[in-house]
Amino acid sequence: MSSPTFSADGAIAAQSGMSEAEIEKRAVDAARRQKRFVIAARLVILAGLLSFWEIAARTGFIDSFFYSYPTAIADRLWELITEGTDEAPLWYHLAITMQEALIGFIFGSVFGILFGVALGRNRTASDIFSVYIKVLNAVPRVVLAPIFILLFGFGLWSKVALSFVMVFFVVFSNAFQGVREADRAMVANARILGANNWQLTRSVIIPSAMSWIFASLHISFGFGIVGAIVGEFIGSRYGIGFIIQVARGVHDTAEMYAAIVIIVVVVLAAESVMTMIENRLARWRPPALSEQDH
Amino acid sequence: MSLGSESERGAAIELRHVSRKFLSPDGKAFSTLTDFSMTIARGEFVALVGPTGCGKSTTLNLITGLGRPTSGEVRVMGQPVNGIDPRVGFVFQTDALFPWRNVIDNVMAGPLFRGRPKKEAEAAAHDWLARVGLSKFARHYPHQLSGGMRKRVALAQTFINNPEILLMDEPFSALDAQTRLLMHEELLNLWSITKAAVVFVTHDLEEAIALADRVLVLTARPATVKSTHIIDLPRPRDVNELRYRPEFIEISRRIWEDLREEVRHGADAA
Numbered sequence: 001m002s003s004p005t006f007s008a009d010g011a012i013a014a015q016s017g018m019s020e021a022e023i024e025k026r027a028v029d030a031a032r033r034q035k036r037f038v039i040a041a042r043l044v045i046l047a048g049l050l051s052f053w054e055i056a057a058r059t060g061f062i063d064s065f066f067y068s069y070p071t072a073i074a075d076r077l078w079e080l081i082t083e084g085t086d087e088a089p090l091w092y093h094l095a096i097t098m099q100e101a102l103i104g105f106i107f108g109s110v111f112g113i114l115f116g117v118a119l120g121r122n123r124t125a126s127d128i129f130s131v132y133i134k135v136l137n138a139v140p141r142v143v144l145a146p147i148f149i150l151l152f153g154f155g156l157w158s159k160v161a162l163s164f165v166m167v168f169f170v171v172f173s174n175a176f177q178g179v180r181e182a183d184r185a186m187v188a189n190a191r192i193l194g195a196n197n198w199q200l201t202r203s204v205i206i207p208s209a210m211s212w213i214f215a216s217l218h219i220s221f222g223f224g225i226v227g228a229i230v231g232e233f234i235g236s237r238y239g240i241g242f243i244i245q246v247a248r249g250v251h252d253t254a255e256m257y258a259a260i261v262i263i264v265v266v267v268l269a270a271e272s273v274m275t276m277i278e279n280r281l282a283r284w285r286p287p288a289l290s291e292q293d294h
Numbered sequence: 295m296s297l298g299s300e301s302e303r304g305a306a307i308e309l310r311h312v313s314r315k316f317l318s319p320d321g322k323a324f325s326t327l328t329d330f331s332m333t334i335a336r337g338e339f340v341a342l343v344g345p346t347g348c349g350k351s352t353t354l355n356l357i358t359g360l361g362r363p364t365s366g367e368v369r370v371m372g373q374p375v376n377g378i379d380p381r382v383g384f385v386f387q388t389d390a391l392f393p394w395r396n397v398i399d400n401v402m403a404g405p406l407f408r409g410r411p412k413k414e415a416e417a418a419a420h421d422w423l424a425r426v427g428l429s430k431f432a433r434h435y436p437h438q439l440s441g442g443m444r445k446r447v448a449l450a451q452t453f454i455n456n457p458e459i460l461l462m463d464e465p466f467s468a469l470d471a472q473t474r475l476l477m478h479e480e481l482l483n484l485w486s487i488t489k490a491a492v493v494f495v496t497h498d499l500e501e502a503i504a505l506a507d508r509v510l511v512l513t514a515r516p517a518t519v520k521s522t523h524i525i526d527l528p529r530p531r532d533v534n535e536l537r538y539r540p541e542f543i544e545i546s547r548r549i550w551e552d553l554r555e556e557v558r559h560g561a562d563a564a
Contacts, residue, residue, distance in 0.1 A: 189390035191378055192358055193455065194407035203403070207394045284394040286437035 068254040077258040085246070088238055094262065097228050097239040100156060104163020105224035109171045109217055111164075116175025117209065121201060126176070133172070141166050141227070145234045154235045163227030167220040174216035178209025211285075214278045221270050225263060305372070306459055306491035307334040307357055312366035313516075314352055326352045328516040330366070336458070339485065339492040341502035343549070344512030344520075345557045350495040353517075354461045357493065358382055370459060380408065383457030383490070385448055385465040391436045397447050398423065398432040404455040422450040425487075426480060442473040446480060453484050460490040464497065478504055478533045486530065499546050499553070504533045511552045514559035521552050 018026075050070045056062045057069035064072075084090045119126040145162050152158035182205050190204045232241025240259050247255035314327045326349035334340050342350050355361035356368050359378045368375045370382065391400050398419050405415035423429050426446040436444055445466065452460065466474045482505065485492060496502050502509045509523045525545060527536060536542055 183388075183390070185386045185388045185390040186392065188358075188360060189384065189386060190392075190403070190407070191360070192382060192384045193404035193451065194380060195403075196407070199407050204392065207392070210394075282394075284396070284435045284437070 065251070066253060068257055072254040073257045073261065076252075076254040077261060080243075080255070080258055080262070085243060087242075090262075093238050093240055093243055094266070096156075097225070097232065097241065097263075098266065100159035100228035100231065100239070101163050101221075101224040103156075104160045104227055105167050105221055107160075108164045108167025108224065109220065112168045112171025112216075112220075113175045113213060115168075116172045116177075116213075117179055117201065117206060120176045120179025120209070121197075121205065133169075137169050137173070141169075142230050145230050148231065149235045154237060159228045159231030159236070159239075162231040163224045166223040166227035170220040170223060171213065171216045174212045175209055178212030179205050181212070182208040210281070214274075214282075218271060218274055221274065222267055225267055229263070304336060305333045306336045306338070306370070307332075307493065308367075308369040309333075309353070309356065310367045310369070312356065312363045312368060314349070314356065314361070315364045325364075325516040327363075328518060330518055332510060332519055334491050334493060336491050337489045338508065339494065339506045341494045341496060341506035341509045342512060343496060343499060343502050343509060343553060344517060345514045345553075345559065345561070346497070348512050348515050348556070349517035350512060351463055354384070354463050354493060354495060357459070357461055358384060379459070380455070381458040383452040383455055383460045385452050385460070385462045387464040387467055389436070389444055389448075389468075391444060391447055391451070393436050396433050396435050397428060397439070400436070400447055401450045401454055404451060408455070418454055419450070422454045423447075425453075425484065426450045440473075441469050442477060445469060445473075445477055449480065449484060453488060456488060457490050460485070460488075460492045462492065462494045464495055466501070467497065474498075474501070475533060481505065482529075482531060482533065499549055500537055503527075503542060503545055503549070504531065504536050509549055511549060511556070514556045520556060523549050523552075 053062075053067070054070050057064040057067055080090045085093065087093075119129060141162065144165060145158075148158040148161045152161055186204060186208065187200065190200050195203065228239065229241035229244070232239040233245050236242045236245075240263050243259045244256050247253070247259065309330055309332050312327055312330045313325060315323045315325045317323055330349075330353070332340075342353065344350055352361065356363055357370060357375065359375045359382075370379050373379075392403065395403070398416065401422055402412075402415040402419035405418055406412065410418075420429070420432070423432055426449055428443060428446055428450070431439060431443065436447070439447070448465070466477045469477060478501065492506075494502070494505060499509075503525055506525055509525060511520045511523070512518070513520045523545065527539075527541065
């Protein structure tokens with residue numbers, strides 16, 4: 001053992017005779033090495049998977065008609081980015097899908113939070129409406145897609161509606177739960193300090209429900225995208241779902257996978273933006289010990 | 295200090311023949327208090343001791359107005375309790391600070407809720423933080439403070455509203471013994487500024503005796519007042535030195551005699 005390492009509890013192991021600075025420097029170096037190793041391991045696994053896929057597809061071990069292969073997908077992806085489809089350039093398709101998902105997501109989460117907090121604060125209302133919400137929640141959201149197409153047509157609003165219902169229930173139930181979980185002593189404290197109902201909701205209930213709400217926003221943005229894309233499958237003229245649907249029609253699996261890659265990148269980007277906002281808002285929370293991954 | 299001799303009108307807190315019954319989930323009624331009476335004078339410091347779960351916290355809830363008696367009457371400053379009285383302050387057993395607000399924002403919460411201008415509230419909050427010795431930590435968040443410091447913030451948060459009645463529900467029970475002693479000094483010091491009537495619920499007999507003018511021993515559930523012990527130790531008290539005095543030991547022996555029976559009862563019932 002020549003260098004100090006991080007033990008399981010994050011403490012630094014050192015040998016006698018080392019100065020503080022030395023110990024610190026070694027610990028920092030060890031942490032850096034660890035981080036580099038993790039990144040390298042991730043890359044190796046990715047390269048391994050991709051090459052296995054490529055070789056397996058090319059040697060006929062898996063059927064490239066269904067599974068395509070990475071280089072073909074990369075080619076297709078490049079084509080999509082540079083040339084787009086017959087109907088429109090890629091950015092236009094992407095913008096359409098994002099527009100549908102974002103409008104649905106924003107309205108879904110705003111209404112989800114409003115209803116969740118309102119019902120969470122009002123026992124009688126929640127007793128009355130809980131049964132309806134349970135029933136509505138039991139409806140698999142995607143079965144509404146054909147109905148929304150009939151109702152709102154092939155354009156933007158049918159997908160927004162689907163996105164909305166996908167997002168709403170997730171955010172609603174988390175906001176509701178978060179309000180219910182608000183610490184009783186904290187609520188009593190605020191009331192005795194002089195908070196009226198509105199002040200209590202605004203400065204105690206909503207902040208304490210915030211971590212629940214954020215957890216739901218992370219998941220539900222993905223759901224918003226699902227809503228938009230399923231809507232596009234059923235009937236649309238533009239969008240990533242439309243690209244996939246057309247590619248399926250002509251058995252172009254490479255293009256289907258390429259479209260999937262695009263949507264994955266978008267969702268990950270949105271996710272990281274949300275994490276950033278959350279961290280900004282949650283400065284008051286104690287940081288987890290030595291959690292520096294993000 | 296006049297103990298219990300004040301006219302009824304002048305009492306800070308009065309519970310007259312109060313009972314409180316709960317409905318358990320299976321539809322049975324059970325009582326936490328029956329025919330409970332006590333009177334606390336203005337500026338008096340009273341400690342309630344009793345077996346676990348005997349209804350001490352229920353009593354405090356009735357005084358805040360968060361709970362209502364099934365029968366009997368609760369009066370605060372001569373008036374029947376009707377909702378939360380702004381003259382009441384409450385220090386909780388658990389951490390009831392708002393973790394998303396820093397220390398200064400926590401302390402000024404009360405005045406802001408009560409509609410005082412922000413400048414004024416902030417100035418008052420700085421005063422109270424100075425009094426509990428936490429001026430340097432105004433911008434810290436609760437999770438960055440020790441348990442004792444958080445308790446001091448809670449005291450400042452409560453005292454800033456100038457409560458005439460201060461209710462404390464085992465406020466220091468989660469602290470280690472040394473910190474608890476420091477908090478006793480802190481509390482007596484703050485109390486000497488405001489002279490609120492205090493009801494202090496605790497399991498710790500020494501704590502009760504060191505702080506209070508009067509210690510009420512409650513019976514096992516349903517609770518009534520079993521006995522009253524007047525603590526005739528001079529103020530200002532040095533809580534560290536106090537507990538080695540023969541009078542102190544004598545009082546605590548006497549109260550424990552009383553309490554032991556009830557604790558045994560409570561344990562049998564549970």
